[in-house]
Amino acid sequence: MKKRHWQITLLLLSVCICFFAYHPNLYAATVSNQTNSFLPGLHLSLGTSNSRQSVDSTVQIVLLLTVLSVAPAILLLMTSFTRMIVVLSFVRSALALQQSPPNQVLIGLALFLTFFVMEPTFQQANQHALQPFLAGKLSESAALRQAEIPFKQFMAKQTRPDDLQLFLQFRHMQTPKNVNQIPMSALVPAYTISELKTAFQIGFMIYLPFLVIDLVVSTTLMSMGMMMLPPVIISLPFKILLFVMVDGWHLVVQSLLSGYS
Template sequence: MRAVALAVLLCTVLAFPAGLPAQAATPAAPGGRALQGPAFPFVDLNVRPAANSREVVLSIQLLLLLSVLTLAPSLLILVTAFLRIAIVFDFIKRALSLQQVPPNQIMMGLALFLTLFIMWPTLSTIYNQSFKPFADGQIGLEEMYKKAESPLRVFMYRQMGGSPENIRLFMRMRALPKPNTLADVPTEVLIPAFVLHELTVAFKIGILLFIPFIIIDMVVASILMSMGMIMLPPVMISMPFKLIVFVLVDGWSLITMQLVQSFR
């Protein structure tokens, strides 16, 4: 405790400049002259009624931008490869009867970097066609949004290329006509259809992952029952065998390779 108190006291002393007490005792300079001493930031926020319609539009755009930034994690999960990868990794932990190893932070970090690896061509297209022209002042905000939306729509539609049933489902619920091309599918229909498709694919992969480990659990449980060791939890015995099998077949590499190859 003494070391912690000394560390806190030292940080407190270093946080304030040596000349601050002397400056605090100095009266404010008349006429708004600059004060001598260490620089201190001045923050000013003016809120006033909009002078014209352009300022109203800019204020609304700022609110929309803040809303989009708030929803950015959800958008990252829903419109990229992250959803499928995260669910499959969770199935792996459950199939191996692991609760805390590997930690969720490591699994989500690996899922994030695999998502970047898979989405890199799409993200590069968005940067070159949308963000870079906008930063150079060649296009406006609305056109930047449209150019950024198009590669993501192509990615989502490409994953559902062989099974567009979810798109038809949401089109029927909205009473919309049957689409002939991707351009006929609204984004508010494409995103939930893509999410349902990713959930279905992830659960199918999870079922296939569970099958060999369920067999190991059943064999171990049968052996324990035949030996009369009913009170011993089968998970305690089967988990080391499942880990041995998983490591011997190089499970992480196989699952990672199959996940990456499952995306079109």
């Protein structure tokens, strides 16, 4: 009975194969209908254009995509985000906490603090560059030059003269008399290393009280002969208690914001 069942199955498969072999158009139509019913189509075309407006629109789209790709670097290096995230990371490390607060919380807090600090700069760039450009009063290059001015003023205020002079010397340039004459290629890295130095100075001051707690706890455990007990287990609650009692997050954020006032 089983052998007869397999014979019938093979017979039916042979009939189907022969049917579609002698009727290829029917098989193609069936596949085409299924493709049109279930798979969407995507059509791309490349060609020439005699219209200058279409070419300009294409170039603008390419430039916009390029700017969006480097937007994270602009956010990191031309705003206060670098100092914010480094100091917040120092706070978590000083407390000896590995994943609390998580990275998402620290980055989100650093972003909102950055937007708060940079809001006057963003408003000036929007008022003097973006809005006139959208209204057709400024060209792309003129709008870009106008947008650089508030950012240059902000970064030059936070940049140490020695750091700026370092990059100007390698370019064989004299110190400009006007902030607006400083090239962005020299101002951005100078501002970045100045921000890193300031962030590490703040982080050192944050570490000091917690370092004292670690020393006191480790000395006490050694005097009691409890050398096998990790000091971090005992010092961690005292660190958290001290940080909460002095309202540590308020003090940290206050010191960050006061540096840009």
